[in-house]
Amino acid sequence: MSLWLKAGVALLLLVASQFHFWNRLSSGSIFAPEFPRGVVILFNWAFAAIVLLAMLQLLLDIGTLATAILRRSTTAAPDGLRYAIAGLAALISAIGVSNALRVPPVKDVAVTIAGLPPRFEGYRILQLTDLHISRLFPARWAEAVVTRANAAGTDLIVVTGDFIDGSVAMRRADVAPLRALRAPTASMRSRAITNISSITPPGCGTSTGSASACFRTATPCCPAAMRSWCLQGSPTSPPLGRPARSRSRRRVARRARGCAGTAARSPAAQCAQRRSARRRASAVGAYAWRRRARL
Structure with missing residues (x-):
């Protein structure tokens, strides 16, 4: 391989290895490349191939070193083997990217739940x-x-x-x-x-x-x-292990229920009042929980 060809390949590898840096320049996030889809696919293939190539070459070097120690002589891996490893890394990367791009298949999982209605x-x-x-x-x-x-x-x-x-x-x-x-x-x-x-x-x-x-x-x-x-899955439901709500929260909730029950208002107004009271109660409870965690 000529020197110019080696320099060109090295430059391409350097550009591909900085995939996440180009992503950040394009969108501000390393996880959101804003390039044409073909360019994104090519970058993913090249980056995965570089990672696989590095791992396979490392394994080859470890094997070569172990062989040299056992034979007590200098041993070098042939260039043809290294080129074959590079081709294998490129092939595995292409297979991985193609599998990632396909529409995911449906996987059936049977779940047994005791006491299910x-x-x-x-x-x-x-x-x-x-x-x-x-x-x-x-x-x-x-x-x-x-x-x-x-x-x-x-x-x-x-x-x-x-x-x-x-x-x-x-x-x-x-x-x-x-x-x-x-x-x-x-x-x-x-x-x-x-x-x-x-x-x-x-x-x-x-x-x-x-x-x-x-x-x-x-x-x-x-x-x-x-x-x-x-x-059961709402974002405001308390996580498992949270202690019982504080006295302040119970007091606010009790006052809200009593006010909503006695006020002569329309159903819509009473509903809005309950929602507002519950929000205040949640805020008081969250504050009490943070104070308890600091103590």
């Missing part, structure tokens, strides 16, 4: 997780995912994070196909695996901004039968 026997939930919608997985890819998800015919569709790569403004058009997700019970969307940020229950035309705010009030789109189910 009979009406939930055979209840099916489809979880779409770690979609990472981005330039690499654009709207066309999201449409194919929605088509496969709807064809599964499950009772509930849950979309858990990581949801997008980049800002909401960047991915607004790419996530639009997810509006077509359909399930008999509901469709839930979340920013992270354990934090539900919005939910569309049956009969709701649009998603509410907060699941807990919707299900703690008797609104027409939130049936009473679904409240406990929603609140």
